Amino acid sequence: MIQLNINNKVYEVDASAEMPLLWAIRDLVGLTGTKFGCGMAQCGACTVHVDGTPVRSCSFPVAAAAGKKITTIEGMTEKIGEAVKKAWIELQVPQCGYCQSGQIMSATALLKSKPHPTDADIDAAMQGNLCRCGTYQRIRSAIHRAAEMI
Amino acid sequence: MNNNNSNIDRRNFIRLTGITSTAFILGLSAKANALVTVENLSAAADPFELGAYIMINKNGEITLFNSKPEIGQGTFQSIPALMAEELEVSLDNVIIKQTGGEKKYGFMQFAGGSMSIRSEYHNLRKVGAAAREMLLKAASTQWNVPVTECYASEATIIHRPSGKKLGYGELAEAASKLEVPKSPTLKDPKDFKILGKPSARPDIPLKVNGTAQFGIDAKVPGMVYASIERCPVFYSKLVSFDATAAKKVKGVIAVETCERIHEIYKTTGVAVIAETYWAAVQGRKALIVKWDNDGHETFNSKDFEQSLRDAAKKETGAVAHQQGDFDHAFTTAPIKLEAFYETPVVSHSPIEPMNCLASYTEGNKLEIWTSTQVPGSLVTDFAKEYNIPEANMKVHTLFNGGGFGRRLYPDYVHEAVQLTKKLRKPVKTIWTREDDTQQGPFRPMTYSAMKGALTADGKALAFQHKVIAPTLDMKKDYDKSKSDETMTEGISEQKYEIEHMKNLYVHHYMPAPLAAWRAVTSTTLAFSHECFIDEMAFAAKKDGMTFRLGMLTKESDTKNVLNKLKEVSNWDKPLPAGWGRGVAQYEFFAGQGGYVIEVSKKGLGIKIEKVYAVIDLGTVVNPDMVRAQVEGAATMALTAATKNGITFDKGKTVQSNYHNNPLVRINEMPKVEVHILTNGGPKIKGVGEPGLPPFAPALCNAIFAATGKRIRRLPFDINKIV
Numbered sequence: 001m002i003q004l005n006i007n008n009k010v011y012e013v014d015a016s017a018e019m020p021l022l023w024a025i026r027d028l029v030g031l032t033g034t035k036f037g038c039g040m041a042q043c044g045a046c047t048v049h050v051d052g053t054p055v056r057s058c059s060f061p062v063a064a065a066a067g068k069k070i071t072t073i074e075g076m077t078e079k080i081g082e083a084v085k086k087a088w089i090e091l092q093v094p095q096c097g098y099c100q101s102g103q104i105m106s107a108t109a110l111l112k113s114k115p116h117p118t119d120a121d122i123d124a125a126m127q128g129n130l131c132r133c134g135t136y137q138r139i140r141s142a143i144h145r146a147a148e149m150i
Numbered sequence: 151m152n153n154n155n156s157n158i159d160r161r162n163f164i165r166l167t168g169i170t171s172t173a174f175i176l177g178l179s180a181k182a183n184a185l186v187t188v189e190n191l192s193a194a195a196d197p198f199e200l201g202a203y204i205m206i207n208k209n210g211e212i213t214l215f216n217s218k219p220e221i222g223q224g225t226f227q228s229i230p231a232l233m234a235e236e237l238e239v240s241l242d243n244v245i246i247k248q249t250g251g252e253k254k255y256g257f258m259q260f261a262g263g264s265m266s267i268r269s270e271y272h273n274l275r276k277v278g279a280a281a282r283e284m285l286l287k288a289a290s291t292q293w294n295v296p297v298t299e300c301y302a303s304e305a306t307i308i309h310r311p312s313g314k315k316l317g318y319g320e321l322a323e324a325a326s327k328l329e330v331p332k333s334p335t336l337k338d339p340k341d342f343k344i345l346g347k348p349s350a351r352p353d354i355p356l357k358v359n360g361t362a363q364f365g366i367d368a369k370v371p372g373m374v375y376a377s378i379e380r381c382p383v384f385y386s387k388l389v390s391f392d393a394t395a396a397k398k399v400k401g402v403i404a405v406e407t408c409e410r411i412h413e414i415y416k417t418t419g420v421a422v423i424a425e426t427y428w429a430a431v432q433g434r435k436a437l438i439v440k441w442d443n444d445g446h447e448t449f450n451s452k453d454f455e456q457s458l459r460d461a462a463k464k465e466t467g468a469v470a471h472q473q474g475d476f477d478h479a480f481t482t483a484p485i486k487l488e489a490f491y492e493t494p495v496v497s498h499s500p501i502e503p504m505n506c507l508a509s510y511t512e513g514n515k516l517e518i519w520t521s522t523q524v525p526g527s528l529v530t531d532f533a534k535e536y537n538i539p540e541a542n543m544k545v546h547t548l549f550n551g552g553g554f555g556r557r558l559y560p561d562y563v564h565e566a567v568q569l570t571k572k573l574r575k576p577v578k579t580i581w582t583r584e585d586d587t588q589q590g591p592f593r594p595m596t597y598s599a600m601k602g603a604l605t606a607d608g609k610a611l612a613f614q615h616k617v618i619a620p621t622l623d624m625k626k627d628y629d630k631s632k633s634d635e636t637m638t639e640g641i642s643e644q645k646y647e648i649e650h651m652k653n654l655y656v657h658h659y660m661p662a663p664l665a666a667w668r669a670v671t672s673t674t675l676a677f678s679h680e681c682f683i684d685e686m687a688f689a690a691k692k693d694g695m696t697f698r699l700g701m702l703t704k705e706s707d708t709k710n711v712l713n714k715l716k717e718v719s720n721w722d723k724p725l726p727a728g729w730g731r732g733v734a735q736y737e738f739f740a741g742q743g744g745y746v747i748e749v750s751k752k753g754l755g756i757k758i759e760k761v762y763a764v765i766d767l768g769t770v771v772n773p774d775m776v777r778a779q780v781e782g783a784a785t786m787a788l789t790a791a792t793k794n795g796i797t798f799d800k801g802k803t804v805q806s807n808y809h810n811n812p813l814v815r816i817n818e819m820p821k822v823e824v825h826i827l828t829n830g831g832p833k834i835k836g837v838g839e840p841g842l843p844p845f846a847p848a849l850c851n852a853i854f855a856a857t858g859k860r861i862r863r864l865p866f867d868i869n870k871i872v
Binding site: 015016019020023027028030031032033034035036037038039040042043045072073074076085088089092093094095096097098099100101104122123124126127129130131132133134135136137138139140 | 220221222223224350351353354355356357358359360361362363364366367369375400426427428499500501502503549550551552553554580582583584774775778779781782783784785786807808809813814815816817819821822
């Protein structure tokens with residue numbers, strides 16, 4: 001059994017050590033806001049925070065997350081996360097919406113380290129998150145908008 | 151049953167008093183399988199058989215039903231908005247429910263072809279207006295006042311002189327007893343509160359807090375997971391498999407075969423079923439499978455592309471469209487030019503991989519939870535295929551994590567249905583990204599042999615577009631005397647006034663799974679068509695805009711689109727040194743759009759400086775959503791023009807995941823400035839697709855203007871133009 005602290009709640013999961021954190025979160029814990037996209041850290045749909053750092057949970061062994069503080073989209077309720085979600089709604093960012101949990105997790109991490117990011121900062125922080133619908137220009141605007149709100 | 155026994159007074163309405171709290175339902179009958187028109191709304195003996203579009207409870211709760219799958223294009227807002235506008239309710243105060251392909255909701259339950267608003271704009275407004283008129287009549291009868299003294303506002307009927315009010319919930323039961331007006335009066339567009347205004351989408355809050363349910367998120371008790379090994383070489387056959395090691399993987403429950411049915415492309419795969427998805431994937435890796443390639447391993451892109459070029463030279467092709475006398479005009483023209491254009495095979499690559507949860511239970515019952523663009527045909531086609539009564543089928547249409555045409559094809563649903571039938575357990579299949587990238591179906595390439603001729607003073611005289619491509623139905627046998635409408639899409643619909651024209655189609659078989667892709671064949675044909683028009687402009691010593699407008703003396707939407715582009719892009723204003731601008735437009739089944747793109751030289755490559763887009767709509771439902779669709783279409787078009795695409799070797803797909811089949815990322819995407827043309831009057835055009843086709847040719851025409859380099863093959867490396 002592996003103990004996981006997800007969104008300030010402790011879960012015991014029966015998983016092999018090498019199972020990616022993504023599948024433990026989705027299938028064993030039952031939180032489905034974190035998405036599967038590629039399985040090799042290429043698309044960012046599975047982004048969660050581990051001890052405050054954004055990681056690609058599809059390529060992060062569940063054993064490595066034991067004892068650490070994991071935050072998923074469902075637990076993104078502090079001030080910066082709320083501002084990001086509000087900006088995302090205000091600028092109507094999502095289309096299909098599937099990649100957006102990951103986008104929001106990356107954007108929140110960016111704003112935590114850089115409260116007023118430039119376009120270049122956004123490019124650097126967000127280029128690991130693919131969006132097939134092409135919402136990039138709204139993501140950029142929404143990050144600037146969230147920065148204003150914080 | 152006799153359909154003529156329905157009472158005229160309640161012919162189109164059903165009362166549910168005493169059954170539930172529902173008091174008013176306006177909908178289609180189970181037998182209808184028809185268009186949702188006011189004329190088709192009818193009563194049913196069994197209220198549960200009525201496909202409700204509007205439902206009002208006694209407590210005032212209002213539910214609107216959306217029959218178009220939400221794939222990112224915004225139907226979760228735009229479709230209910232059509233009814234809400236006429237019903238005089240705010241979308242903030244209604245419940246929106248997605249229909250599940252039930253026959254009682256009519257046969258238009260799909261998302262494709264940029265059709266949703268085009269097919270429902272008038273019909274659903276009438277449904278809303280009919281309900282409003284019945285509620286008005288119920289109130290005026292109760293107050294004993296003329297109906298003309300009453301009006302509807304925010305789910306309430308108000309008596310203007312006295313200020314008396316009754317909520318829709320209070321009126322629902324009385325209204326349900328009235329006759330449905332056959333031709334209700336629609337609102338004057340100047341009074342619209344929702345339609346035509348930028349409106350927030352009700353699905354967006356769910357999509358930013360992780361609660362939106364996509365197909366992949368579906369779960370039921372006792373559910374198991376499957377990962378399927380499919381033939382790596384297209385069309386190869388399963389010979390045998392050894393599951394000994396797979397079954398030893400912890401969590402693996404069973405190993406079964408299942409068929410992937412993609413139209414005529416049918417292959418058998420080996421599924422590993424396990425308690426968790428991860429265990430199923432591990433088990434699959436331990437499978438030993440033997441395939442019979444049967445010669446299919448010889449298929450490769452290099453030889454195949456050469457065969458397309460050879461076919462272009464050898465074969466005359468079937469006539470798709472003809473006017474004037476092209477051959478004579480071309481032969482005798484003073485200025486003539488020829489060029490050959492090539493495009494790639496591409497994948498849909500929605501970020502949500504294909505998946506399906508299916509549960510087959512006792513009594514020949516089947517329940518499906520999935521992301522699909524075609525819930526309607528899932529019910530009818532699967533009932534037939536698996537011999538299940540339609541009444542025993544239930545489809546849950548969940549949010550699609552991207553469609554782009556991929557989810558028009560239910561091959562992934564077939565696999566899940568076969569597995570649940572074998573296991574008698576709910577089975578959820580999830581394709582890996584590698585499955586999605588390598589198995590297709592793919593958008594095929596088109597190759598184009600272009601010919602054009604000009605008069606001595608630079609006027610367009612003759613034009614020929616010869617398309618070399620397979621057909622989307624993948625069939626090998628093809629009557630070569632016939633053209634194919636889909637594979638020559640749009641090339642004969644352009645409004646340019648050219649006297650002599652002959653468009654041709656050469657069928658060329660391709661042994662791979664194929665499919666429609668957002669904006670279908672227009673995504674490749676617009677590139678060759680509109681770049682070649684630019685080549686003719688250059689030969690005529692004119693810029694692309696002047697040359698095009700010179701061929702448009704009659705009024706047309708094309709002319710309006712180009713004039714608008716000219717205006718918003720300041721076309722006549724000189725650009726800085728090293729910059730170039732290009733224009734392109736394309737009219738096709740889905741609608742019409744155009745771009746002016748400005749680029750500058752940057753090192754060995756180019757930088758996209760400005761993107762101006764114009765989409766011609768006539769009537770617009772949600773302008774903000776239109777802009778979003780065009781922004782997205784431009785992004786998808788940039789990926790298709792400048793990223794790897796799909797290639798084949800030894801009968802297999804070379805690419806496997808996003809690292810070698812990349813998509814444009816945020817740092818590579820310029821801002822798109824979208825302008826919506828709405829001066830087309832009552833016309834209704836599609837939104838989802840028209841932003842795609844003209845992007846690549848506008849970009850390549852701009853690159854030619856900046857660098858003198860004519861790009862005739864996609865994809866190209868934007869960082870290495872010279």
